[in-house]
Amino acid sequence: MAIKDVQTAVVEANYDWTFIKVIAEEGTGYGECFFAPGLTALIRELKPLLLGKDPRDIHRLLRILRTAGFQAGPQGGALQHALAGLETALWDLLGKVLRVPLYQLWGGAYRTRIRLYADCHAEAGLHSLSSTHLPRVPWWQSSSGTTKVHLEVDPKHHGGLKEEAKRVDPRAYGERAKQVVSQGYTALKFDLDIPTPYETDPFNRNLEPEEIELLANIVEAIRQSVGPQVALAFDCHWNFSAGSALKLAQALAPYRPLWLEDPVPPEADEALALVLRQSPVTIATGENHYHPHQFLRLLEKGLTVVTPDLQKVGLNQGRRIAELADLYTAMFAPHNIASPLGTLASAHLAATVPNFLLLEHHGLEVPFFTELVSGRESPLIQEGHLILEPQPGLGVSLNEEVAYRYRKKDEPFFA
Structure with a gap:
């Protein structure tokens, strides 16, 4: 199982809704980032670090990306926005591959x-x-x-x-x-x-x-x-x-x-x-x-x-x-x-x-x-x-x- 592509799109709504699509051999996951100037360009810079990687290694991949983008704001800002959207897309993909909702992946729901x-x-x-x-x-x-x-x-x-x-x-x-x-x-x-x-x-x-x-x-x-x-x-x-x-x-x-x-x-x-x-x-x-x-x-x-x-x-x-x-x-x-x-x-x-x-x-x-x-x-x-x-x-x-x-x-x- 490997990541084949990472793509972005932005919808002009009450804010810029920035979407990430992670495409893997077994399916597609979607995520969303909080807006920031230059956000999609930053995601494109991070993309090569994800290609060919196993999307199930979510925590490991996020650590790699955070280290790679350290100069772009390790304490907050656009880098963290990008990572949040990528993380959601990876969880969405994993849930679809395992055929369970995200709340079940995280231990089940107190409420739905x-x-x-x-x-x-x-x-x-x-x-x-x-x-x-x-x-x-x-x-x-x-x-x-x-x-x-x-x-x-x-x-x-x-x-x-x-x-x-x-x-x-x-x-x-x-x-x-x-x-x-x-x-x-x-x-x-x-x-x-x-x-x-x-x-x-x-x-x-x-x-x-x-x-x-x-x-x-x-x-x-x-x-x-x-x-x-x-x-x-x-x-x-x-x-x-x-x-x-x-x-x-x-x-x-x-x-x-x-x-x-x-x-x-x-x-x-x-x-x-x-x-x-x-x-x-x-x-x-x-x-x-x-x-x-x-x-x-x-x-x-x-x-x-x-x-x-x-x-x-x-x-x-x-x-x-x-x-x-x-x-x-x-x-x-x-x-x-x-x-x-x-x-x-x-x-x-x-x-x-x-x-x-x-x-x-x-x-x-x-x-x-x-x-x-x-x-x-x-x-x-x-x-x-x-x-x-x-x-x-x-x-x-x-x-x-x-x-x-x-x-x-x-x-x-x-x-």
């Missing part, structure tokens, strides 16, 4: 109904970002048939345009929350690092009192709209100082948020420790951490919800992180902005760890989300849960015809 939380925006329509986090209109949505990228971005915000600050309406958030709950979701997440009319400096990480009041009004509107039983999480995308994060947490506490996510920069361990000690609401973080030892430091500081992104860290490292969290009785809630392929990979891992809490679903506005995979008879998502079925590997195949229809035009398509 994986509870999702829906990542929401106040406004309808697709919010799409390029590989450098610039807001864009994908070519397949554009009347000109070309991708339109907006270059004027507020540096304080997660892909936000400055003019959006004029349109903040808490009622719109409440209405959107009600719409998503009507689809069967029992857990939602909204961004709080939004442009507001009250900012005084886009760089200093400070929240003005008027900003905190506005954000609290948004959270209040959402809570009133969906009632007390729906879990509500709120994302800060690492934008705030420890002091501002604590003031925000105090303002939100009456509305019983499930968690406040990524309140301070990922490298600021001591700032996070301060927030963990003093926050009246649960803090979650981890999507910009890559290695178990990084999560160990956070757990030792009191983190109770870990949120690694499995299209960044990989499935094997993700399992180790979940197991570490379980030793501290912390919950495992993977960050996930992937296509259905990557979402399924994360769901298989979530099925196999006892301390799983929730898995993110970030594809509500992507019109072709469910079409992108094939091989299932029942819907992938039912009443706010992803349902795992006992088909081999990931349980699906990438629908390459649909993927080609929404491909990124300047990237090779499985070639």
